[in-house]
Amino acid sequence: MLLYYGENSNTRPVKQIGDMLKDIHDLFNLIKYAYKLLADIVRQLDAVYYFQWNHKLMCDNNICLYDIFLCIGELLMSFLTLDEIVSNQVLFMEHWNAYKQVVIAQLQGNTYSEIDNRKVKVLLNLMNEIENTILSEKIFANAMRIKFVDVKSNIKLCTSIQSCIKMNIAKFENKQLSELTHHKCLQFVKLSALYVLYINIHGMNDKKLFKQVWDCFKKYTFFTMHCNVVWFPDVFFKKHVNINIDNFIDKKCMNSIAGIRDNYILHSHENLHKEVSIYNMYVLSWVIKFDEIIKKDISHMRLGEIKQLVNIVLDGLTLS
Known part of the structure; x- marks a missing residue:
């Protein structure tokens, strides 16, 4: 829908947005539900680890719980993918603003129409909500603002998520970008998103793990998610963690990743x-x-x- 917006279409911009409005509204509701789902899953995990029942299912090494962590990462990956899609859709934003101006003009009485202004006002409020949730490119950022106050003190859950990230990130340490399949690339994106959530909940309490992840960022400087949607792990990480990253990585090291990325892209074009x-x-x-x-x-x-x-x-x- 958003990814291929404007391709092979001769329809007027306002008509295109009008036709898509229901789908965008459905996406808006889906994202709100996904936020609730994320909050519920994390709180349920908190409850599971809080009671620490003496059962195999509660064991830190149990693959079922690790799978849940990776599913959380997949949900977060869908958020960041949508953000990247929206950031690439300049044409859609132009058409959206044009449609919004028509709605505002109708509300102000600048156009002759028999449409009930109360309904127009509801539509405008909905569009504002959609802008704040989807079109502001803050879908992932809003997920990071969910309050997990009680979860912060759950050391057992913290340790388990950390172990899951360590176990999976180790699989990428000795691999180059050219060796990764698209599926493996997406797996790394999920881990990165999960790690950002982990830091935002529990803070930076393992510098060794941070170094492992950052070393991977040096090798995997960008991923093509879908079509023209490209994801930069270091940029994403700096944007969404709630800590001062300068305390852990010097500026020269940060800039080196951008240099490595530019060099890789340049040589890729040559070949x-x-x-x-x-x-x-x-x-x-x-x-x-x-x-x-x-x-x-x-x-x-x-x-x-x-x-x-x-x-x-x-x-x-x-x-x-």
């Missing part, structure tokens, strides 16, 4: 023609293999040939 040529060769090779194997009768295929067919299909999905 773009070569990479496109290689990709074309891969696609051509895949088409030839696929064309050969689909000519065979699958009912007479041996196990090895079926495996080969499956692998070719999977390769095609990867290339797509």
Whole structure:
């Protein structure tokens, strides 16, 4: 909806926004529900760890609870992704403002219409709420403002989240950006979002973990989330943590990440023609293999040939 807004559309801007308004309202309600869901999950985890029942389910190393932490990270990732999508949609914001001006003009009586002004006022208030929640690029920031006063004192929960982050961040320490699949990249984004939530609740109480994460930021200077939506981990981190990051990382180190990122992008552009040529060769090779194997009768295929067919299909999905 927002991601592809304005593509291949000849509709008037005001009409486009009017047609999308219901969907945007649904998104607004979904985000409000997601905030409530996040608050409820964290408070329930707080209750679970507070009582410290002597049961396997309550064990720090239990994978079920670690999965819940990662699900929280995924929810937070959806917030930051929406923020990035909105920040890229300059055209949408222009059209939104044009639509809002029409609504204001109607309310002020500058246009002739038989529409009930009370309904127009409700619409304007709704648009203001949507702006404050979605279009201000503060979806993630608003999630960080949820009050978790009681959770701060829960040392057991703090330790468990910290252990989960450590265990998962260790998987990225010896890998370069070029080695990561898109799925793994998103996994790192989830961890980063979870770590920001952890710091905002419990504070910076493990400098070693912070160094591990920051070292990863040096290697993974940016991720392409979807289409033209690009995420900069260091920028995101500095923007959303509620601590003075200058006390932990000097300015020269911060600037070095931006330099590494610019250098990587520059060299990526230089090799773009070569990479496109290689990709074309891969696609051509895949088409030839696929064309050969689909000519065979699958009912007479041996196990090895079926495996080969499956692998070719999977390769095609990867290339797509």
